Amino acid sequence: MNKTPFSRIIAGTMTWGVWGKNCSKNQMIELMHCALENGITSFDHADIYGDYSTELAFGNAFSNSKIDREKIQLISKCGIQKPSEERNTKVKHYNYSKEYIIWSVERSLQHLQTDYLDLLLLHRPSPLMQPDEIAEAIEKLKSEGKILDFGVSNFTPSQTDLIQTKTKINYNQIEFSVTQFDAMLNGSLDHMQIQGITPMCWSPLGTIFRNDDDQSQRLKKLATPLSLKYNVSIDVLLLAWILKHPSGILPVCGTTDKTRMANLMKATTVEMELEDWFAFWTESVGNTVP
Numbered sequence: 001m002n003k004t005p006f007s008r009i010i011a012g013t014m015t016w017g018v019w020g021k022n023c024s025k026n027q028m029i030e031l032m033h034c035a036l037e038n039g040i041t042s043f044d045h046a047d048i049y050g051d052y053s054t055e056l057a058f059g060n061a062f063s064n065s066k067i068d069r070e071k072i073q074l075i076s077k078c079g080i081q082k083p084s085e086e087r088n089t090k091v092k093h094y095n096y097s098k099e100y101i102i103w104s105v106e107r108s109l110q111h112l113q114t115d116y117l118d119l120l121l122l123h124r125p126s127p128l129m130q131p132d133e134i135a136e137a138i139e140k141l142k143s144e145g146k147i148l149d150f151g152v153s154n155f156t157p158s159q160t161d162l163i164q165t166k167t168k169i170n171y172n173q174i175e176f177s178v179t180q181f182d183a184m185l186n187g188s189l190d191h192m193q194i195q196g197i198t199p200m201c202w203s204p205l206g207t208i209f210r211n212d213d214d215q216s217q218r219l220k221k222l223a224t225p226l227s228l229k230y231n232v233s234i235d236v237l238l239l240a241w242i243l244k245h246p247s248g249i250l251p252v253c254g255t256t257d258k259t260r261m262a263n264l265m266k267a268t269t270v271e272m273e274l275e276d277w278f279a280f281w282t283e284s285v286g287n288t289v290p
Contacts, residue, residue, distance in 0.1 A: 004171075004198050004250065005118065006042040006073050008268045009239065011035045011261070012202065012254035013045050017054030021256040028061035034258045036067065039265045044173075044200075044252045046077035046123055047108055052084065055111035063113045074112055077123040077153055077173075078104035094126035101137035105146055120147040121173055125159045135166035153200075157191035164195070171198050176249060178241050178280050179206030179215060189247045204251035205238050218283040226276060232266050239267035241280050 016023050016031065023031065035041070045055050055076065079096055081089045105120060120141065122134070141147045151171030152160060160169055172192060176183050180203065183189050192199050208216045208223075223234045230237060242249050255261050281289050 004248075006075075006250055007040050007265075008243070008250065009040050009264045010042040010044050010075070010200065010250055010252045011040050012252040013043055013054060013058055014049045015254050015256055017050030017057050019050050019054070020254075023057075023256060025057070025061045025064065027256075028058060029065045031256060031258065031261070032062065032065050032067060032072075034261050036071065038262045040261065041071060042073040042075065042118075042250075044075045045108070045112070046080075047104055048077075048080050048082055048123070051082065052086070055108055059111045059113040069114060073118040074114060075119040075121065076105075076108045076112070076117050077121040078108070079123040079126065094124060094129070096122060096126055096129040096134055098133045098137040098140075101134065102141060105141055109146060116145055117147045119149045119151060119171060121151045121153045121171065122155070122163075124154045125152070125156070129163070131163050131166040134163060138167050151197070157188055160191070160195070160197070169195075169197055171200055173200035173202060173252065175203050176201035176242065177204050177206030178219065178238055178284050179208060181281070181284070184245065189245065189249075193247050198250065199247050200250045200252055201242060202252050202254075204242055204253060205235055208238065209235075215284060215286065218286065219280065222279055222283045226279075229276075230270050230272070232270060233263055235260065236263055236267045236270065237272075239264065240270035240272050241277060243267055243270075244272050244277055 015021055016028060047055060078101060079094050081087065081093050081095050083089055083092060105117065108117065109115065138150045149170050150167065151169050152163065153173040155172055160172060163169055174183050174188065189199060208219050223237055227234050227237055239251050242251050253264055278289060
């Protein structure tokens with residue numbers, strides 16, 4: 001398992017702004033402190049969150065939080081261009097030109113009120129991305145100290161390898177959970193282990209609490225007694241299931257509930273037994289695993 005400078009659980013900020021709870025400045029400050037008090041030191045952003053407004057709101061809160069910048073890690077993503085009057089864009093598209101990557105990072109730094117990002121991710125792959133241009137942008141940003149590390153998000157192994165012909169990728173943030181586990185079957189997580197790439201995952205709780213379908217009911221039926229066995233809540237068990245994978249996946253959890261946030265790191269202390277891990281997979285699939 002790769003060692004990373006990030007906390008084992010990462011706080012996702014997508015729903016902190018207008019795309020979710022629309023937290024006030026003081027509420028964001030409280031969430032930041034709650035995260036830190038419970039060992040969550042890493043915060044995941046993207047420039048598009050809140051229609052390009054959440055980084056700004058977070059930055060305003062952070063500047064008033066009295067939190068030492070060296071005690072936290074800030075992750076952001078760029079590349080997605082949403083239709084926006086402010087940006088004069090009419091069609092959703094991806095932009096990975098050298099100029100745009102640099103401009104986007106500098107804008108994120110301004111909004112977050114920080115001098116550097118601990119990690120920059122390309123948000124989604126584009127058929128038109130050119131590895132040379134991307135590498136030039138990343139090398140310039142690194143040389144200027146504006147980003148400390150580089151990775152991608154939602155990239156396949158071949159898309160990752162394409163970029164890696166010109167610059168090293170150290171992280172890939174993908175969708176992964178007990179209800180969306182394609183990455184452990186299609187070679188993605190294998191590829192990351194081979195290449196020394198640390199996976200992060202978004203939507204780590206999957207659809208269990210969103211869908212009341214047969215799959216969710218089977219998983220909840222299994223998780224209820226196991227929750228008592230391990231003495232943790234079901235959401236913590238679902239994170240522990242992810243953490244058991246040998247690739248060292250870092251779950252990005254988007255809760256704005258301070259009580260839930262305080263519980264998340266308990267997942268790092270759960271030693272899930274082998275058969276319990278496979279029982280989750282079995283109930284997710286609905287029959288014996290292949």
